[in-house]
Amino acid sequence: MLDLREIEAFLAVADELHFGRAAERLQISQPRTSQIVKLLERRIGAPLFVRSSRQVDLTPLGEQLRADIEPAYHQLHEGIDKAKHAARGIDGTLRVGFLGAAANELTPQIFSTFRKRHPDCEISMIETHFADPIGPLRRGEVDVLFTRLPVEEPDLVVGPIVVREPRVLAVPAGHPFSRRSEVSLEDLARDTVFAVASPAPGYWWDFHVPPTTPSGRPIKRGPAVATFQELLALIAAGQGISPVAASVPRYYGRPEITFIPLPDAPHTEVALVWRAQGETARITALAQTTAYVVERNGGPIGVPSEHA
Numbered sequence: 001m002l003d004l005r006e007i008e009a010f011l012a013v014a015d016e017l018h019f020g021r022a023a024e025r026l027q028i029s030q031p032r033t034s035q036i037v038k039l040l041e042r043r044i045g046a047p048l049f050v051r052s053s054r055q056v057d058l059t060p061l062g063e064q065l066r067a068d069i070e071p072a073y074h075q076l077h078e079g080i081d082k083a084k085h086a087a088r089g090i091d092g093t094l095r096v097g098f099l100g101a102a103a104n105e106l107t108p109q110i111f112s113t114f115r116k117r118h119p120d121c122e123i124s125m126i127e128t129h130f131a132d133p134i135g136p137l138r139r140g141e142v143d144v145l146f147t148r149l150p151v152e153e154p155d156l157v158v159g160p161i162v163v164r165e166p167r168v169l170a171v172p173a174g175h176p177f178s179r180r181s182e183v184s185l186e187d188l189a190r191d192t193v194f195a196v197a198s199p200a201p202g203y204w205w206d207f208h209v210p211p212t213t214p215s216g217r218p219i220k221r222g223p224a225v226a227t228f229q230e231l232l233a234l235i236a237a238g239q240g241i242s243p244v245a246a247s248v249p250r251y252y253g254r255p256e257i258t259f260i261p262l263p264d265a266p267h268t269e270v271a272l273v274w275r276a277q278g279e280t281a282r283i284t285a286l287a288q289t290t291a292y293v294v295e296r297n298g299g300p301i302g303v304p305s306e307h308a
Contacts, residue, residue: 005036006037007069008026009037010062011073049062078277081278094121095141096123096142096146097126097127098126098128098145098146099145099147100130101248107162113289121282128145130205130208130228131197134151134153137275138155140278143282144272144273144283148204148268149207149268150203156276157274159290160290161294163247164300164301165246165268167244167262167266167267167268168246168249168260169242169244169260171235172258177260178260180260182260184264185210186213186214188210188243189213189218191241192221193219193220193241194209194223194231194234195224196224196225209221214264222239231244232252236256243262244259272290
């Protein structure tokens, strides 16, 4: 049976491809790191690394071993962290990510109720961007996330839906559409929308800014954007148009942009999301509080279009 120290040393060297840097990461000496890896290689019966005076590389067997044990190693640590958090209870800091301003419609009530229930738990707010809407959650930069759906990831849990709202079309002031009382998704084929900078999931951006109209007409995509402010700046500069949530004019209204109702676009929703393997007592408490506030309000907040 493999020793945990052997696994940690092997994965550190596999990541760094350098025994010195791996030793610094493990906070042990370089000779000790090399000794542990050699013990593992003897236990397995074959080299895991090709060593030279200039570089260290994984052997094919080393590559296979890394692929086989790394997910289990991370899952083990997540389980230990989860147990630690559960043992500590609700006290501490909960890092809450949020995408854009739509969560503002209900999060003040959620956080106010949460603080009354758990006064010793501090909430830290961290903004995320639509170029990487779920990356910060996966990387552990936030514990839980208020974000726009859809989220179709097997390792993530979609919790209570907080906001459900219609959409509007953002166009430059003076655009031909700006004189209309409403537009349709078919109208998007008459102008340029925007791509999104990776690594946002393709299905996520396709929902918010579709690549084709309902009848199948292609919609031209222009420059890639990484943040919402970039999107608005390009629209204001006349570089394209974009569907956005109905709450956007309230928080981001500017004279260079006109917002027109887009009634045939599916509503957009904001939900609480967290890692399936990373749920802690704090996350559970926030999810329960969120569900309570949503139910008390009669369901997700519906944000009407200001032009409706």
